[in-house]
Amino acid sequence: MRDSLKLPDAPLVPRAGLTTDRLMGIVNGQIVSRLIVLIGAVLFLLPLFWMIVTSLKPVTEISVFPPTVLPQAWKWSNYTEAFRAIPFARYFANSSIIAVCSTIGAVLSNFLIAYGFSRIQWRGRDTVFMVVLATIFIPFPVTMIPLVVVFSKLHWINTYLPLIVPSFFGNAFFIFLLRQFLMQLPMELSEAARIDGASELQVMRQIILPLAKPALTVVAIFSFINAWNDFLGPLLYLQDERLYTLAIGLQAFRSTHDVQITLLMAASTLAVLPIIVLFLIFQRSFIDGITTGTLK
Numbered sequence: 001m002r003d004s005l006k007l008p009d010a011p012l013v014p015r016a017g018l019t020t021d022r023l024m025g026i027v028n029g030q031i032v033s034r035l036i037v038l039i040g041a042v043l044f045l046l047p048l049f050w051m052i053v054t055s056l057k058p059v060t061e062i063s064v065f066p067p068t069v070l071p072q073a074w075k076w077s078n079y080t081e082a083f084r085a086i087p088f089a090r091y092f093a094n095s096s097i098i099a100v101c102s103t104i105g106a107v108l109s110n111f112l113i114a115y116g117f118s119r120i121q122w123r124g125r126d127t128v129f130m131v132v133l134a135t136i137f138i139p140f141p142v143t144m145i146p147l148v149v150v151f152s153k154l155h156w157i158n159t160y161l162p163l164i165v166p167s168f169f170g171n172a173f174f175i176f177l178l179r180q181f182l183m184q185l186p187m188e189l190s191e192a193a194r195i196d197g198a199s200e201l202q203v204m205r206q207i208i209l210p211l212a213k214p215a216l217t218v219v220a221i222f223s224f225i226n227a228w229n230d231f232l233g234p235l236l237y238l239q240d241e242r243l244y245t246l247a248i249g250l251q252a253f254r255s256t257h258d259v260q261i262t263l264l265m266a267a268s269t270l271a272v273l274p275i276i277v278l279f280l281i282f283q284r285s286f287i288d289g290i291t292t293g294t295l296k
Helices: 020-055 077-085 088-118 125-137 140-153 161-169 172-182 187-195 200-211 213-229 232-237 246-256 261-291
Strands: none
Touching (some): 077 261, 088 172, 088 261, 125 172, 140 161, 161 213, 161 232, 172 213, 213 246, 213 261, 232 246, 246 261
16 A cells, blocks of 8 residues: 555755756856856967968968968978078077976976975074065066176186076075975975984985975976077077077077068977977876965
């Protein structure tokens, strides 16, 4: 008899505090936010897309009005011509040497400094950190002439040393990023290792360093991009054309091949390609380093 009795289906009741209108509002908000992000991504990618498309057009198609979105005749030979028009391989090697050495210096020095500001207690630590952080607001033109004078007296002009050595002495922005990340790590990890007899160097190298890899990846990518795109530094310190970087080489190419826009865009695409590949390879670590405590 109990089986024969069938109760009417109970109406679906939304969870407490989550009405249908509120749920629709959340969904609409997500759609709007994703749409805004998509529009922003398109706007940021549009110059890159136009540079690549222009690099594949014939010279005669550049002056066509209205401009064509895609090349009517794909001219891949622009890349080989641009590669031969300037000593691209030499400039590429020069930029690679400076960028890699600067990245190594930035990772090593900033991690050591940030470790001292975050994991070691000493008198006046926060005051000194605020002084270091205040140097961010000093513009480069203020220190440009004194640096040129110092490097000239050291006989470093027309060498890569002025572009590499400063990276081994820390950067206020990178120190801030790493310090904020390291302060999110529990101090109990370091204290437990010290109780077990580990030295401060062992704690830093065996415990903190592996946990800080996402933040170090962020510093490495930023440092590499800054050194790769640096124009003013090589312009100040490098006088020999054989030592030019890609940034200086592209400017020289522009001044000597003013009307060959397609070759300039092809050379610019080749110059930007390493940065794109670097980000695609390390994008997961980059995002983890930004979101996991770096900007908290």
